[in-house]
Amino acid sequence: MTFNNIDFNTYFKNYPDANGYYGKYGGAYIPPELKKAMEEINEAYFTICKSSKFISELRRIRKEFQGRPTPISYLERLSGSLGNVQLYVKREDLNHTGAHKLNHCMGEALLAKYMGKKKVIAETGAGQHGVALATAAAYFGLECDIYMGAVDIKKQAPNVARMKILGANVVEVTHGLATLKEAVDAAFEAYCREYKDAIYCIGSVVGPHPFPMMVRDFQSVVGIEAREQFMEMTGELPDAVVACVGGGSNAMGMFSGFLNDPVDIYGVEPLGRGTALGDHAASLKYGTEGIMHGFNSIMLKDENGEPAPVYSVASGLDYPSSGPEHAFLHDLGRVKYDVIDDEETIDAFFKLSRLEGIIPAIESSHAVAYGMKLAKEMGKGSILINLSGRGDKDMDYIIEKYGIR
C-alpha cells in the first residue's frame, strides 16, 4: 500500500535509514564516549537479529516462558452497550508479568547475553518496565539496576517489591519532579559510567538509534500475532486499530502489523487534567520538534526549550516526548493521534472491568476509552484495541483517588 508517497510494502526495509532516521526524526544525539557503545549494540543487533540461533531462542522463550501468543478477546457486552461496532482487545495483559514490555525486555536481555554483558540498566515509570527487565535479568542470570523516581516508587509499591524479589537493585531518583523523566536522565548517566560491562535497556521506542528500531522489532510480535488472529476470528481486517502512546512501544508493536493495510490507525495520548502545559503528556498533539534523551522527535518544551513537566493519571504515559517513528507517522498522516483525559480513562477502566471481567492498566484504559468513543462515531465496523497491560498495579491508587464506581 502506498500512502502519501511512502510505499508501505518496503517500509520496514527503508525506515529507519542506516543512521536511524525516520524522515527527519530519530538519530543518535549522544556524548562521544557513548557513540562507540551504540555502534557496538547496533552491529551486534544487525548480526544477531538475522541469526537463526537468536531467532529460534527468542521464539522458544516467547512460547514457553512468556505464554505467547496472547489471545484476542471479543468484547461482547461492551460492544453491545455502545451500538453496532464490534470491539476486540489484544490481551497483552496476559503476557507474563502483565504487560507488553516483557516482549522487548527478553529481546534486549538476550542481546546482552549474546554480547557478553554482565548487567542491564534501565529506568522505569509505572514500574512495569523495571519488573519486566528484572524478570528478564533473573531469567538470563544478569545483574539489574533499575532507576525510578521517588514519586513513582510511592505510587507503585507492589512493582517495587516485585523488582526486589526478582533480585534487581532499585535506585531511587529524588531530583526535579522525581518521576519518569528524571529517572531516564539518571539511568543514562549511569550507563555512561558503566557501558563496558552493561547494556542500557530502554523501556520504549525512544532514545538514540538503534533502540527505537530494536524495541519496535521486538514488539512487532504483537501486531503480527494480532493481524493473523483477527483474520482467523472474523475473516477480515479490523476497520480501526487503537493503542495508547507513552513512549510508544505497545503502539508501534501493534501498528507495525497493520501499516501496510487499509486500516485506520489511532494513537491515544494522555490529556490528563486538561490542555495547559503541565497538565497533560500529549506530546504529539501539542509538542514541537526538538532533541531530548538522545533523539530528535516531537516534544513538549518549557519556556527554555527544555523537556516540560508533564502529568497523566497513568505513570507509564507521563513522558514529554514520543518515539521518532510516531513523530514520522504523525507528520505523514498514516497514524492519527488523539487524546483522552483522566476522567474518560477512569470511566473506561470501570466499564471494561464491570462488563468484561478484565481489569485494564490505567495506560491501556486510555486506548479502551478512545475505542469506545470511536465506536459511537463509526456506528458500524470493528475496532481492535491493544490492551497493553493489566490493572492490578493501579487498583489501590484508583480506589483511593476515585472510589468504586
Ligand SMILES: *Cc1c(COP(=O)(O)O)cnc(C)c1O
Ligand atoms: C509502559 C506502559 C505503557 C506505555 O509505554 P509505551 O512504550 O507507550 O507502550 C502502556 N501500557 C502499559 C501497561 C505500560 O506498562
